[in-house]
Amino acid sequence: MSDRTMERQVLLFIWFLSLSSALGQVSYSIPEEMAKGSLVGNIAQDLGLDLKRLKSGKARIYTGDIAEYIELNKERGVLLIKERIDREALCGQTTPCALHLQITLENPMEFYSVTIEIVDVNDNSPVFAVKEIKFDISESSLTGAKFVLETAVDDDVGLNGVQSYFLHPADHFILKTQDMPDGSKNVEMILQKPLDREKQEHISLLLTAVDGGNPQMSGTIPIVITIEDANDNAPVCYLPVYKTSVAENSPKGTILTAVQASDADQGQNGKIEYHISKSSGGATNLFEIDRDEGVLRLSGDTDYERIKHYQIDVQARDPGRHSDTCKVIVDVIDVNDNKPVINIMSKSNTLSEDSKPGTAVTMLNVQDSDSGENGKVQCSINDNIPFKLKSTNNKFFSLVTDGDLDRERESEYNISVTCTDEGVPSLSSSVTLSLQISDVNDNAPVFRTTDSRKSDLKYIRPCSESIISLDSSGTQTLTHAQRERLNFDDCDDQYR
Incomplete structure (x- = not known):
């Protein structure tokens, strides 16, 4: 070595x-x-x-x-x-x-x-999506009949989010809350005392949602109940949770799944309508459901980079407002729809020609919003230049020198950096870096001499020994054609 x-x-x-x-x-x-x-x-x-x-x-x-x-x-x-x-x-x-x-x-x-x-x-109070909840409940409803209530939304998280609900007064109904797998709560109003329309045609209640922050904050919504006749069975969903998926570039109208429920009542009292609960938040603008058939379709544009999962509460209701709720979980599948983004974190515009190999010139940060293989990025530069890219991790790259620099040979470099992801088809982005090579004093002066006796060269130190001959006295001489071919500017020094 x-x-x-x-x-x-x-x-x-x-x-x-x-x-x-x-x-x-x-x-x-x-x-x-x-x-x-x-x-x-x-x-x-x-x-x-x-x-x-x-x-x-x-x-x-x-x-x-x-x-x-x-x-x-x-x-x-x-x-x-x-x-x-x-x-x-x-x-x-x-x-x-x-x-x-x-x-x-x-x-x-x-x-x-x-x-x-x-x-x-804790800087947000629980808020209900609607101003009031209305029910038309048959007086024949059996004790234990349940009615799903709208839940409150609190922008805070953890203990600062919604923790409990209260119902007042509690003469005919009590509350039952159920913790769901996603951390939310399902709130139901349970009938505990038979209704009699002839005695009381309307009931007014107040539902209160309370968070766990300090200080504690709350939100309320009125419940208005109208007592009617003849519907004593509530719909029952076939499954409590439906799971499906959709690619983020799927067109509007794409069918996702079908929710199904049954009702033991007959005729009009057994007719079921399906509704997306307003408590599902932004999902109400992206999905729609067929009221009669329960078919869930895409009605907006999904973006995996913004939201990866949706949880939709679907209510199956009969004319008497008896209802059951099932949850639809929609997973958004990523597609390769984002090019790598190249950010220049730090950059040198000028580099001395005597810089050592391994000198850092530019530091790059590369971002790709896609996931998995779609978000994996490889970067490269143009060939036959004394530079290379070094990866400090999967998002940061350093451009360093990879050979000797010579300003007299190359005074400027335009370095093209191309970053390509591994999606199918792959997407790429490029950026061009301009770098000036500064001079150092690494060349000695050279004398260029002339003589009227062009045929009599007594001594010369040319760049190539292959065109030199010796005369009988041992003096180096050149033929006229050889002198014509010799470029004296390329020699270290010359004597005549």
Whole structure:
């Protein structure tokens, strides 16, 4: 192994160790709705960085496409709240909710990953989707008959979400709540005392939903019941849960599944209608159900990158407002509909021609919103250039030198970086990086001399020994044709 090759391998190894040691991760946890300027954490202390290094390295925060909620104070080395954070607007019902950002430094290039978890506070009350609940209940309804109630929605999560329901007064009906597999609650009103329309034609109740926050918050909805005759059996769904899936690019009208229920009553009292409950949230705008047949169809555009699962509450109701509820779970299947997005985190526009192999030139972040193979990305650059891409992980790439540079041979490079995902068909994006090679003093001056006696060359040190001959006295001479072919500009030095 030559000394030059060994030196190159040692430099590459040292560069790799320095890059690996530069990578780090810090996590913080803060409540939502903190005021602007509030302290998030002492990032310099937690990363073990000197304040001088933050300034000399031009430290800055890289957030990608998300809004800039956090700012870096380089004078104090701390992270501060730049914009008030609303956890519900940022993450919805997704938990945990976190901001992911990077801190980059230059000279040398380094970056650090920072995760900031946004903790929910109880700043939302339970809300019902409708203003009131109405029932027409037959006076022949048996004790124990159940009536499904609309549930409340609370934008807060965990204990700050809806925890319990109360019904007042409780003369004829009591409440029964059932915890569902997805963490929601199914609320039913159970008849515990026979009804008599001749004694009381209307009943007014108040349903209250209470969350578990501190301070506790609540929401209410009135229930208006009209007592009628003749319907003493409620519909019963064949299955409590239906599961189906749909590709995110499926056209409107695509059939997903069919919900079925039965009712022991005959004639008009046994006729069942199917309805999507308003408590299903945004699903009411994306799905529709045939009232008579229970066939569930797609009526909007789904996007896997935005919502991956939908849970739809379907009510099977008869004319007497007896009802049963079943849940339809729709899984959205990802398709390769997003190109990789190439973000330049840090970039050098000029590079000295004496830079060592392995010198970092540009740091790239590549994002693909698709999942699985559709989101896996491979990046490459154009051939026959002294550069290569190094992957620090599946989202970050470094462009480094991979050979000797010579400004006299090539003073500028236009490097094309292409990133392609592994979907079928695959999608790709490209970006061109322009890099100037700066000069160093690596060439000695060369004298170019002339003589009237062109046929008498006493000594010459040409670039190629193959065209030189010796005269009888041992002096190097060239024929006229040989002199014509010789380019003296390419020689180190020349004498005549």
